[in-house]
Amino acid sequence: MILLSLAMAAVSFASVEKAPKPIAVRVDFVEALAPRDTTSSARYQQSYEGTIALGAELLGKKLKACGYSLDTRTSFYDASDALKAKEFGTKSAEEGAWLVVGPRRSNHYLLLVQGAAAVPTASIMASSDKVGDLGDRHTTLSPINSKMAAIAAAEAKRRTRRGARFVSVVSSDCSNCVDFAKAFDQSAVKLGLKKAGEFPITGETIQAAALRDQVNALHPDFVLLPNYSKISSAVMAAFNEDSRPPLFVGGDGWGDSQYGFVQNGLDVQKVKGITVRGFPPVDKGLSQFNLGREVLRSKRKELSFTPDLSILKIMEEAVAELCAVRPKDRTAFLFAFEKQYAKRLEAPWGVSVFELKRGEIHFDKTVRKGK
Amino acid sequence: MRQRSAKEYLLISWLVPMLCTFVGSSVLALGLSFLDYSNYRRSEHERLSDLAPIVGRRIVAELLLGEQGTLGPVVDQLKSEYSLKALEIHSGGPANSGESNFTQWKLPLGSEEKYVTMERGSRTYLSFIQLRHFWLALLPTLLMAAFGFLLQRRYLRVHFIEPIEALAETSVGERRADPKWPTEIQSIAKKLAEAFSTREQAVFGQVARGIIHDIRTHLNSMGTATQLVATAKDVDTREARLEKLYSACSRNIPKIKSIVDLSLDSSREISMNAELADIGETVGQALATLSEMAQARGVSLEFDPSSSLFAIHDPVQLERVFVNLVKNGIEATEDAVQRKHVRIAVKNSSDGVAIEVEDSGRGLSDTQSVFRPLKSSKTHGVGLGLFVSKKIVEAHNGTLEPGSSKALGGAKFTVLLPQEERR
Numbered sequence: 001m002i003l004l005s006l007a008m009a010a011v012s013f014a015s016v017e018k019a020p021k022p023i024a025v026r027v028d029f030v031e032a033l034a035p036r037d038t039t040s041s042a043r044y045q046q047s048y049e050g051t052i053a054l055g056a057e058l059l060g061k062k063l064k065a066c067g068y069s070l071d072t073r074t075s076f077y078d079a080s081d082a083l084k085a086k087e088f089g090t091k092s093a094e095e096g097a098w099l100v101v102g103p104r105r106s107n108h109y110l111l112l113v114q115g116a117a118a119v120p121t122a123s124i125m126a127s128s129d130k131v132g133d134l135g136d137r138h139t140t141l142s143p144i145n146s147k148m149a150a151i152a153a154a155e156a157k158r159r160t161r162r163g164a165r166f167v168s169v170v171s172s173d174c175s176n177c178v179d180f181a182k183a184f185d186q187s188a189v190k191l192g193l194k195k196a197g198e199f200p201i202t203g204e205t206i207q208a209a210a211l212r213d214q215v216n217a218l219h220p221d222f223v224l225l226p227n228y229s230k231i232s233s234a235v236m237a238a239f240n241e242d243s244r245p246p247l248f249v250g251g252d253g254w255g256d257s258q259y260g261f262v263q264n265g266l267d268v269q270k271v272k273g274i275t276v277r278g279f280p281p282v283d284k285g286l287s288q289f290n291l292g293r294e295v296l297r298s299k300r301k302e303l304s305f306t307p308d309l310s311i312l313k314i315m316e317e318a319v320a321e322l323c324a325v326r327p328k329d330r331t332a333f334l335f336a337f338e339k340q341y342a343k344r345l346e347a348p349w350g351v352s353v354f355e356l357k358r359g360e361i362h363f364d365k366t367v368r369k370g371k
Numbered sequence: 372m373r374q375r376s377a378k379e380y381l382l383i384s385w386l387v388p389m390l391c392t393f394v395g396s397s398v399l400a401l402g403l404s405f406l407d408y409s410n411y412r413r414s415e416h417e418r419l420s421d422l423a424p425i426v427g428r429r430i431v432a433e434l435l436l437g438e439q440g441t442l443g444p445v446v447d448q449l450k451s452e453y454s455l456k457a458l459e460i461h462s463g464g465p466a467n468s469g470e471s472n473f474t475q476w477k478l479p480l481g482s483e484e485k486y487v488t489m490e491r492g493s494r495t496y497l498s499f500i501q502l503r504h505f506w507l508a509l510l511p512t513l514l515m516a517a518f519g520f521l522l523q524r525r526y527l528r529v530h531f532i533e534p535i536e537a538l539a540e541t542s543v544g545e546r547r548a549d550p551k552w553p554t555e556i557q558s559i560a561k562k563l564a565e566a567f568s569t570r571e572q573a574v575f576g577q578v579a580r581g582i583i584h585d586i587r588t589h590l591n592s593m594g595t596a597t598q599l600v601a602t603a604k605d606v607d608t609r610e611a612r613l614e615k616l617y618s619a620c621s622r623n624i625p626k627i628k629s630i631v632d633l634s635l636d637s638s639r640e641i642s643m644n645a646e647l648a649d650i651g652e653t654v655g656q657a658l659a660t661l662s663e664m665a666q667a668r669g670v671s672l673e674f675d676p677s678s679s680l681f682a683i684h685d686p687v688q689l690e691r692v693f694v695n696l697v698k699n700g701i702e703a704t705e706d707a708v709q710r711k712h713v714r715i716a717v718k719n720s721s722d723g724v725a726i727e728v729e730d731s732g733r734g735l736s737d738t739q740s741v742f743r744p745l746k747s748s749k750t751h752g753v754g755l756g757l758f759v760s761k762k763i764v765e766a767h768n769g770t771l772e773p774g775s776s777k778a779l780g781g782a783k784f785t786v787l788l789p790q791e792e793r794r
Contacts, residue, residue, distance in 0.1 A: 081425070082432035083479075107436055114435055172444035175436070202448050 034079030089115025142278030226251030250275030703732025
């Protein structure tokens with residue numbers, strides 16, 4: 001008995017000694033916080049960090065079973081200093097991050113990629129067409145602007161008339177807005193829509209009444225307004241008292257009921273519009289992937305911000321990739337990322353169309369057409 | 372120099388401090404504006420220094436994005452957002468480094484050497500002159516004005532102006548000094564009252580003597596006539612002299628009444644009873660009154676009655692004037708060693724009728740003060756004769772001018788009566 005016991009203890013000791021140590025996978029999350037943005041920064045940051053923690057917790061067992069442990073680092077910076085994105089990207093690359101989850105703004109993400117060119121990165125929301133040109137090492141969970149703009153143009157045509165006239169009011173200092181407007185113009189030409197004029201605006205202070213008169217003078221059927229919510233609502237509010245205001249068509253900046261919604265600004269009760277986004281409402285998005293459904297079931301956290309969907313989706317796919325490929329180091333992970341992972345993260349939810357009615361934005365439908 | 376009332380001086384003493392306060396406060400306001408401007412320049416320089424890295428980093432981000440970025444609009448937005456006059460990105464070394472309007476910063480672009488130069492907004496000193504600063508200037512001025520007004524109204528007017536105005540009444544005994552007045556003014560008022568009392572008593576005595584003297588002149592005339600009656604040796608002569616006595620009494624009694632009335636109140640308006648009469652005759656009447664006196668003193672009176680002229684005048688009043696003037700002439704020649712002579716001439720001039728009374732006396736030493744009441748150069752003079760005479764002549768719209776007689780070497784008085792217009 002004694003010998004048997006000794007033998008079992010020896011075997012047991014040997015097995016403990018030989019158990020492989022989990023490989024630490026460092027995933028850096030970098031996000032910009034801007035008081036002037038559509039977001040309430042504090043709430044957004046809290047939700048952002050909470051979602052990462054929840055994802056890590058829910059995926060922890062599976063990851064451990066695959067021989068990995070998650071080492072997440074979260075960095076926030078002032079959105080007015082985009083150069084920080086590049087500096088954080090460089091820092092993450094130098095410190096050995098396997099994956100960098102980049103900021104939602106396209107220009108910030110493009111800068112981050114400049115700093116972390118050798119590391120796989122994924123933006124939670126960037127939609128600039130330039131992001132689509134970055135190659136397989138870098139991706140975004142949002143459909144790119146040209147795709148969203150094509151759907152926005154098609155919806156605008158459907159809701160107005162064949163050969164409808166439109167004007168665009170675009171924040172010229174917002175690269176994503178300019179990008180979307182260009183893509184829209186290209187799609188509009190293909191659909192036979194006629195552009196009657198363009199009004200570039202700068203900053204957040206605009207002469208809305210004068211702009212309204214200039215726009216109305218061109219008698220457009222709809223106005224392209226691919227700007228962030230504060231400016232968009234200021235423009236639309238100027239048309240609120242018009243007897244027949246034109247239809248407004250937005251990009252991915254009007255926000256939603258939880259996230260810098262246009263209705264939180266000025267009175268836009270009588271204005272009608274449509275806006276396209278790369279994400280459905282959070283609940284609908286969560287129900288479309290396993291981790292999301294688990295979050296819904298667990299009721300551990302009420303997710304309200306669209307980026308939460310992206311964070312969870314990226315984490316789920318990263319863990320799936322690790323367990324499937326079992327890379328031993330960052331280089332191996334990079335190889336696998338480029339081959340498969342990036343494809344699976346590309347616009348998983350299609351393009352969603354929302355309607356602005358009676359001062360509120362309602363989800364209308366999701367369009368899954370083309371890339 | 373223009374004469375001003377005490378109230379005007381008080382007003383000036385109110386306006387000048389107010390003006391000084393306004394000027395001083397305005398200078399202070401301009402100084403405050405300049406202080407703001409200096410602070411602005413200093414803070415603007417500091418602001419640009421703090422701003423340089425922020426702006427520079429945003430520009431670097433756009434430069435790194437290249438075609439993906441929006442450099443032009445971002446630069447415009449930065450200029451607008453930070454109130455910059457100019458924002459330039461340039462290669463090479465720093466420029467404008469010595470100028471406080473500019474701030475430069477090297478862009479962190481690795482090997483590439485680029486700079487951003489920012490020029491602060493061009494606010495001038497004038498743009499810092501604000502209305503609120505001038506309210507600061509106006510406020511003390513208004514306070515000074517209000518304070519000065521209250522001071523004058525409630526203090527200076529009550530305690531200085533009104534007492535000074537009341538001094539006139541105090542000086543003639545119509546009002547007593549108020550114990551509330553400043554002690555200096557009370558003292559002045561007391562001295563004025565005392566002086567008035569002394570003067571009043573003196574005047575009373577002099578007037579009484581003057582009346583007596585004037586009356587005596589006429590009484591002497593009547594007394595001489597009475598004496599002549601008494602010494603008449605026959606009935607006819609007596610009758611004739613009685614007739615003269617009666618005539619003298621009839622002429623002199625109204626004159627005595629007039630003397631008393633006028634002398635008792637020299638300020639009284641002259642009661643005129645003007646008529647067109649021969650001025651030579653009026654002069655003759657006066658000479659008749661004084662003929663005995665002149666004869667007694669050895670003074671020769673020269674008058675040519677044929678040079679008479681008619682003029683509207685009060686013979687009684689004007690006779691008194693001539694009596695005074697001739698009498699003065701007689702008395703003035705009293706000390707003359709050689710010829711004692713008084714000449715009366717009536718002349719027609721372009722300005723009217725001139726009656727000249729000149730004597731061979733010692734003349735007038737001071738022509739300015741001869742008409743001042745109660746001033747006399749004679750030993751027994753009262754000093755009312757010329758004063759009253761002047762008033763009577765002025766009541767005739769005429770003038771009485773003192774002067775020197777070239778012909779006789781003594782004094783000369785000229786009565787000029789306006790020529791009567793013939794209807």
